[in-house]
Amino acid sequence: MTEKLTAKDYISSLKPIWCPGCGDFAVLNAVAKAFSILELPPENIAVISGIGCSSRLPGYLKTYGFNAIHGRALPIAAGLKLARPDITVLAVGGDGDIFSIGGNHLPHVARRNIDLTCVVMDNGIYGLTKGQVSPTTPLGEKTVTTTYGSIEDPIQPLKLLLSYEASFVAQSTSVDPKHLVEMIVAAMRHKGFSFVNVRSPCVTYRGKEQYDIIRKRSVYIDKLPDYDPTDMRKAWHHAITPEYISLGILYKSERDTYTERQARLRQTAKRGREWKIEELINGFMP
């Protein structure tokens, strides 16, 4: 039996390009920690990303990784998981990648309940291209492309995910690495599609004060009276409340995964026997 791997054993020798103080360091460490807690062999994990600061993350891990094109982490992850259900698949990315350019993939991977985990490092800015407004930038905020302040209402990711029939919706933050590990572990343990929105500060373009803002406004929802993550109405309350940033599992439900349904579909198609390619010819005979 090989020795139990620690978080460090999952981290590669490549030095991250992230700025000092970037929230994404905490996510990288939390992901590695989650792998070690779940005792996953590195060769059985694939971490898929698109483009953006946070999408560099797979390169910093010793697992299988795919740093693909902008917005397409989810379809690549979905294709991999459906083809190889034995592999643990993680899709990671930023708010621009997952909610903006790749925004059409999220509803479909969620409703299909494909058994993978999506971790979004939501910093409310396009960092890699140096500070443009993103779909989660607050109204009124000045960026290099919103010189006079943003005039667009931001997307609220948790609301989206609840409407998309996601079977696991959680939020955490780089400000609390311990909670972050807990949430990623819970998401990865969940059978079906799991989504973790991580409030991950961009200190370069949105300021160091982001850490304080998140810390002050956060509420751990599992500490609230009558917390029940199986109750969709309560989940909605935590997703839409303007009072605080909800941290924790908002919603969790059990239902068949795509792969489970597909296994039954195959049985129906096969009618209880193995098929030979030569038999396909019969369908074309007069």
Next chain:
Amino acid sequence: MEICDIKIGMAGSGGDGVVSAGDILAASAASEGINCLMLKSFGPQIRGGESSCRLRLSTKPIYSQGDCLDVLVVFNWVNFSRFISELPVHEGTYVLVEENDKTEQIPLIDIEKCHVIQVPFERLALEGAQNPKAKNMVTLGILAELFCLPKDGIKRAIEKKFFKKGNEIIVANHKAVDVGVNFVKENCSPPSFHFVNKPQKPLMAITGNEAIALGAIAAGCRFFSSYPITPATEIMEWLSRELPKFDGTVLQAEDEISAINAVIGASYGGIRAMTSTSGPGLSLKLEAIGLAAMAEIPVVIVDVQRGGPSTGIPTKTEQADLMQAVYGMHGDAPHAVLAPCDVKDCFEVCWRAFDIAERYQMPVIILSDQFLGQRKETVSSFDFSNVKVGDRSAPILTEGNLFVRYRDTDTGISPITCPGMKGGEYLASGIEHTEEGFPSSQYETHERMSTKRAKKLNALEDSYGFIRRYGVLKPKVGVLAWGSTKGAVREAVERLNKEGFASAALIPQIIYPIQKKEVKEFVDSCDRLLIVEMSHSGQFEHYLAGQGLLPPNVLHYRSSGGRVFTSEEIICAIRAAAEGRTFVPKAQIKPLRLEGKDEE
């Protein structure tokens, strides 16, 4: 006169069952071992509207749909007018027309030269068969009796088609066929020709889209993701039914982009994977195809071309995605482009596409088109034993050593692993990377890795003989064509050679990288070179010229898609080329203007 090659066209409104009748006729031909090629054509309406089909039945091999029709069935002249260029007639064509049709201006200029037979199709169906919907079955009876087509085969095909609907329906349809047969016996004098054949071993009747799907399963494809698009959708429809029997996955994706990326994900996981689309979808997939080229992931992309650009003519064919398929990607993205040229070829090209994709770790685009994808052809067999798809180059993994995924080798082909293989962990990336897979933005790395990836194309060009040549060795005129135009071109060349006019044709099946040596040899062997293609701007000609393969006095014969070439016009083009002229066809007959109707 006895004939062994007959061309039949039918046009009517959607409810007339024209295509259904064509399908039955094709199946009956196949069941008696008669070669058949059938084209369907529809108006833009989802249901109803107008539809047409044309069939060619022959006891000899069929290369094209044939030139002018021997028999034309018209249920309604207005509907026919939509297909006027697809259903040409000539002197002596038998035109069977609905007696009851009220169209005042008949949209056929030479109608008086044809043998027009007024047939009460509607009345026969209603009074004889007690079923107004059985018009098409009555028609089959009439055609069978008049021209000696396989009557028993038609009845067998009806039994098979309506098997699930029960005996009552079958009996009713058989009765309608007999009504048609009796009508001819009682009312018609024998025509000037009739079809003769000796029943042979039954053939398969299959479309190009189905043959591609079959080729994919034979090649070991077990993951397919696509988005509905005309005229490629039948590939997904067929695979969604058949692939689960082989434990495969079919995912109808939320968009074209998702489909190609899911395929890349599956292939990254070590499973052979394919997507299908048409021109607009290929445009959307190009970025991801570039990713597959950069990350060196084997994938197969089928583009069943249609009239473009933009929405263009979704239901009609064209060969104008060539430049997009070859040069569409940003950056230098080594990949391969293959083109099947008939239905049987669709099967072979598809499994070979997988072979190239897997061996060379690159995306392979198959350029089919509507004319190939949606036509039905009889095929004697597919050779499954011949299907050999090469494996990916597997590494020898030693624990503790970093796996060098993108190792530079003589051929540029590197060892590849997939998730689950211990010691083979690596980062696949669209960002430029070192041999180890680490991101790099250095010139030296980019130059070196670009060379490494490009080397695979040289290896492919040198090792893959995949080209077809027809005709004489020293032609007066040589034709260079690709894809579905092969049929008419081959037929034209063989007809001319029979008449003593030395001609030849070369049809490359690997379009990119083009096999320069073979093409050059052919070009050098011709007195005159003619390029034939269904592209208004001449994309194939410009592509070959860009490769430095064309002589300065090259001639072309091209048209936009929407109408496929006949061997007759190719013959004219070849004869004109021999005199150094470009053939200009006669202006098309102006279609009947339909007031106030949505023309597309």
